[in-house]
Amino acid sequence: xxxxxxxxxxxxxxxxxxxxxxxxxxxxxxxxxxxxxxxxxxxxxxxxxxxxxxxxxxxxxxxxxxxxxxxxxxxxxxxxxxxxxxxxxxxxxxxxxxxxxxxxxxxxxxxxxxxxxxxxxxxxxxxxxxxxxxxxxxxxxxxxxxxxxxxxxxxxxxxxxxxxxxxxxxxxxxxxxxxxxxxxxxxxxxxxxxxxxxxxxxxxxxxxxxxxxxxxxxxxxxxxxxxxxxxxxxxxxxxxxxxxxxxxxxxxxxxxxxxxxxxxxxxxxxxxxxxxxxxxxxxxxxxxxxxxxxxxxxxxxxxxxxxxxxxxxxxxxxxxxxxxxxxxx
Numbered sequence: 306x307x308x309x310x311x312x313x314x315x316x317x318x319x320x321x322x323x324x325x326x327x328x329x330x331x332x333x334x335x336x337x338x339x340x341x342x343x344x345x346x347x348x349x350x351x352x353x354x355x356x357x358x359x360x361x362x363x364x365x366x367x368x369x370x371x372x373x374x375x376x377x378x379x380x381x382x383x384x385x386x387x388x389x390x391x392x393x394x395x396x397x398x399x400x401x402x403x404x405x406x407x408x409x410x411x412x413x414x415x416x417x418x419x420x421x422x423x424x425x426x427x428x429x430x431x432x433x434x435x436x437x438x439x440x441x442x443x444x445x446x447x448x449x450x451x452x453x454x455x456x457x458x459x460x461x462x463x464x465x466x467x468x469x470x471x472x473x474x475x476x477x478x479x480x481x482x483x484x485x486x487x488x489x490x491x492x493x494x495x496x497x498x499x500x501x502x503x504x505x506x507x508x509x510x511x512x513x514x515x516x517x518x519x520x521x522x523x524x525x526x527x528x529x530x531x532x533x534x535x536x537x538x539x540x541x542x543x544x545x546x547x548x549x550x551x552x553x554x555x556x557x558x559x560x561x562x563x564x565x566x567x568x569x570x571x572x573x574x575x576x577x578x579x580x581x582x583x584x585x586x587x588x589x590x591x592x593x594x595x596x597x598x599x600x601x602x603x604x605x606x607x608x609x610x611x612x613x614x615x616x617x618x619x620x621x622x623x624x625x626x627x628x629x630x631x632x633x634x
Contacts, residue, residue: 314563321560322572323607325553330579332548339545342538345397347529349390350522353515355543356550363508370502377500380493384506385513388490389550395483403476411480412577416442416606418488419570426492429565438609439567442574445602448595487573494558495566503558511550574603 339348366372373381416439423429431439497506561569578600 318560318563319572321556322564322569323575325556325560326572326575327579328548328553328556330576331583332545332553336541336545338538339542340397340401342534343542344525344529345394346518346521347525348397348542349393350515350518350526351542352546352549353389353511353518354522355546356511357508357515359547360504360508360511360551363504364512366505367502370505371500373501377497380497381501381506381509382513384490384493384497385510386517387486388493389510389514390517392483392486392490395479395486399476399479399483401476402472403480411477411484414443414481415484415487415573415576416570418484419491419573420567422488422492423495423566423570427495427566429567431567434609434612435568435571438571438606441602441606441609442571445574445578445599445604445606448599448602488570491557491561491566491570491573495561495569498558498562503555503562506558507551507554510554514550571606571609574606578603 343351420431420435420439424431494506501509557569560572
């Protein structure tokens with residue numbers, strides 16, 4: 306009927322999913338200078354605006370693609386509102402109010418939340434092996450987040466951050482809201498890949514993100530001194546916009562065309578793993594033995610989720626694309 310017939314091979318899909326989440330973790334780790342330079346809502350507006358200028362040709366409907374129904378339009382809006390706009394707001398504000406350790410522990414629940422969402426909304430069957438993979442992913446990222454807890458606590462005590470400590474509960478709540486948004490992004494995205502192509506999905510949800518953030522962006526822009534921003538920060542903003550709104554979305558939607566949402570959810574472990582690796586390789590942070598174990602567990606979860614099954618054909622027939630596509634609006 307449409308672009309669903311052009312799904313990539315399994316290995317290519319796995320590569321797209323892993324690279325997408327790795328890029329997300331990388332730009333999240335490197336976006337601290339941007340958050341320091343711009344208000345969060347202004348940063349989001351400029352990100353969507355730069356990306357919109359880069360991909361207007363992706364908005365056109367390909368000849369082989371059916372016109373969007375009102376239901377599909379509603380899913381596109383939800384994908385952008387939850388997975389793009391609200392996720393960014395909840396995550397950036399949440400991390401600013403709580404510790405990175407707490408945020409990492411909460412983010413470890415993403416694979417499990419994605420699996421639950423795909424079971425409820427897409428009626429996907431979660432195999433025992435994928436269930437074990439989800440557990441490995443959650444345990445690995447939990448260890449990764451807890452490993453530096455002691456040093457982080459000492460740093461917080463030394464800096465005397467009592468002001469933000471009283472709002473830590475709100476930060477934790479916002480980070481968990483971001484987890485729910487990320488899970489919705491994976492589940493709704495799976496439904497959309499049966500109706501629209503990855504490029505068009507990327508362009509449409511970015512355009513909605515721009516529309517949603519425009520009132521806030523204009524308000525902050527009228528009060529912001531753009532001349533005080535250095536050339537390096539502007540260059541970082543451009544790379545951030547390309548990665549966050551174009552590359553990662555296109556890669557994720559391409560991978561989802563061939564992979565069940567519950568299985569794809571395991572690849573979200575690459576987000577905190579890649580963020581930690583950027584911290585070690587780029588920002589000069591140290592890597593403890595417990596963190597090495599955490600990396601091994603997280604990657605074991607990915608291996609378990611992607612290892613070829615002897616009954617792959619039977620599993621595929623048990624969960625056809627048409628059924629996974631049935632997301633209730």
